Amino acid sequence: MNYDSALTQGARNAIQVCLRLRPHERLTLISDRAAGEITAALIDQIDQVGAHYRSFVLEDLVDRPSPDMPLEVLRDLETSQVSIFAAQAETGELSMRMQMMAIVNRNRLRHGHMVNISKAIMLQGMRADFQHIDRLSNTIIEKARQAHQIKATTPNGTHLTAEFSPALKWVKTSGIISPDKWGNLPGGEIFTSPFSVNGVFVVDGVVGDYLCQKYGDLKSTPLRIEIKDTRITHLECENKELLNEFAAYIRTDENSNRVGEFAIGTNLAIQDIIGNILQDEKIPGIHMAFGHPYNEHTGQTWNSRTHIDCVGRNFDIAFDDEPIMRGGKFLVEVN
DSSP, X not given: OOOOGGGHHHHHIIIIIIXXXXXXXXXXXXXXXXXXXXXXXXXXXXXXXXXXXXEEEGGGTSOSSOSSOOHHHHHHHTTOSEEEEEEOOOTTOHHHHHHHHHHHHHHTOEEEEEETOOHHHHHTGGGSOHHHHHHHHHHHHHHXXXXXXXXXXXXXXXXXXXXXXXXXXXXXXXXXXXXXBOEESSOOEEEEOOSEEEEEEEEOSEEOHHHHHHHOOOTTSOEEEEEETTEEEEEEOSOHHHHHHHHHHTTSSTTTTBEEEEEEEOOTTOOSOOSOHHHHTTSBEEEEEEEOOOHHHHOOSOOOSOEEEEEOSSOEEEETTEEEEETTEEOSOOO
């Protein structure tokens, strides 16, 4: 399939910089029809490396949405060292992706997770200098690991206080992917599962999972989330349809309304929200997810079947008493 040559830089970053694919390795590529042009750009880069691979298009194997990953794909993943998922999220398919991730985690694949990848992302966040982002992420994560408390505020009304436990690990996903932790692409964040979170989070960026495609940028109709002892206690939003869908989502299981992930975006190539969670959660600032706490990486003791990210804008952030961000701009020097 032909593709726009403007996709080349982002595809080269994905294959050669972020995943560091080598000629002797094998890669499994899972995509859908919507990502056809992007898939072609990725395959061209795989061919340039000279690695063996197999490419799957989900609609050729299963009716979507599907709760299960096709067995043929799961078997192929068992034989690979590197993998990519580049497809749109559909309602009810989280379990499909979790089946895939179980193999990724067990076999320690270098996995690039590109849910809801778009051409705009390939031309923005995927063109980042990921080596610089990795150095910035290292600087921020070392400070975060020493912090007992992080406070975050925004002009739109966010005021959060999060506390952290030495028993819960901070994780870096800067875009440079290792066997220790798969990563979203574009990369650029550090995250943990917090010990506690209290306050108000005004989501004037985006919400995740399949709701992101439906509602996009929430700047004009923010979702206001009140949090006490790490659980959602109250929701407000002028968009009643979004409010009702989000409220239903966080009632899925006993921990769906619990802050599972507390994260700081570090991708400096991202200047503003575009309405796509894959990129938007990497914008410099805070994002949190309710539900699954990535306990296999953070060490958290509880679990959930759901995970929905929430992203805000224009943060001031302080680690204990040290300001590290003002107006969405980092104040730290990169090592």
